[in-house]
Amino acid sequence: MRRRRLLVLAAAALAVVVAVAVVLVVVRDDGDAERTDLQSAVALAPSDARRVVWTDWAGVRAELGLDLGAGSDEAAVEELLDAGFDADLTSASALGSSAVAMQRSFGFSPASLEWEMFAQAGSGASLVMKLGDGVRTDDVADRLRAIGYAEPAEPDGLWSSDAAVVAVTAEVTPELAFVALDAGAGLVVASDSTVGVQNVLDADADAPPPIPQGVVDTLGEPLSAVLLSGEEACGALAMANADPRDQQAGEALVAQAGAVDPLTGFAIALGAGRDAEVVMSFETAEKARTNADTRAVLAAGPAPGQGGTFAERFTVDEVRAEGTVVTIDLTPEEDAMLVSDLSSGPVLLATC
Structure with a gap:
């Protein structure tokens, strides 16, 4: 199983994002404490979503008996990926090939996330990630600065990158090309297009979900x-x-x-x-x-x-x-x- 996952990782590393930007905006909270995490996440999926992939990373780590977090080393992240794949708990995740680079450079990864929801829609793909304990959106913003993203003049402006950032961004999924941060809900919303992010921001939590x-x-x-x-x-x-x-x-x-x-x-x-x-x-x-x-x-x-x-x-x-x-x-x-x-x-x- 490890060889199969590493092949996927090698293929993904070939996808170089030449110019990456990060949008910092606020995602509204649906405020419904009665919903499960899955229900809340699917409510954020684009209305035209065809496929929604869910991974409860906190639950996966507990199931595998792995105590990981934002400070875990890369070997521990690799162990999570290999064990999770072999248990068929992470094979559908959009983050498998990016996890090690995310842990090293972005300050969060499947080692510390609560959950991940990846939606594929006709209008674009969207990735929503719930940060776990010990990681704040401010921490993510600090990492973006450290990587080399140019900080916008306005809080809801565009974080832009230059060629110096390509060496980092080439190691992660293109779905991290555009990112929105919701400090209140502890969410990171990402996509390979601005449309994919905006679809989540515009989602009506009370509307019928794209999946029945x-x-x-x-x-x-x-x-x-x-x-x-x-x-x-x-x-x-x-x-x-x-x-x-x-x-x-x-x-x-x-x-x-x-x-x-x-x-x-x-x-x-x-x-x-x-x-x-x-x-x-x-x-x-x-x-x-x-x-x-x-x-x-x-x-x-x-x-x-x-x-x-x-x-x-x-x-x-x-x-x-x-x-x-x-x-x-x-x-x-x-x-x-x-x-x-x-x-x-x-x-x-x-x-x-």
Whole structure:
């Protein structure tokens, strides 16, 4: 697993950001203490978000038994990345290839973050990070100055960089090209474009989330999750991504299992103790009940397009329909990488 992550790191290091700017602005707090961190984070995602990736870094560190923070050395950060990847808790994070450089130069990283939410949307990508104890937005601003960013004349102005900063910024994801800081909420909002940052700043916390609310609410407080809109799920997970022979096998298996309907939302999540669940939403409660039966059959059978069977990856513990939402509780096999496997297609049990 370590070799695979290091290959990703090497590829990411080739992406050199020639000119980087940081915008310091204030993000409003939704003020709803009843929301889970995941619910609050998804509410900040762009309205046209197709894919939302969630990593509870504080929970991941606790699960792995690692006591890290802003003062941890680079070896400790590497240990977190390797152990987290092997446990399938961090494979979807946008920060894996940047964590060491962030810890060294930016003063925060997965070693000290509370959580991370990465949203991919048609209008741009957005990254929201919650700073943990011991790190303030003022500390982040100090690091930007130390790196070489030119400080703006106004508090809400533009922090700009020059060629001297490229050596640092080349080691981190381009999503850190533009950053907004919210001192009150302890948030860092970032993107590779000003649009990606502005989408978060303009988000209406009371508006319907881009991923169906039922899916988000059902997930509770996972350590790692990938959430897809219905359109993204029916495209990215489609059996159309499989080769013709696997497509035919999938069609035959669906015909045997029963009726399927298009998804309006989808998520795969992993929690403490490797508890896993797949959550799907449908247009009506009747369709949810029908699909609960069908998806239960598909989830226990062959996995054309991925190879082998789903039973080799996990055991289905329970399938239930509640309103328009279907939840499949899973127990992963020890070496299974469910978040990775079930968040990119083809995935027969998520067929539309």
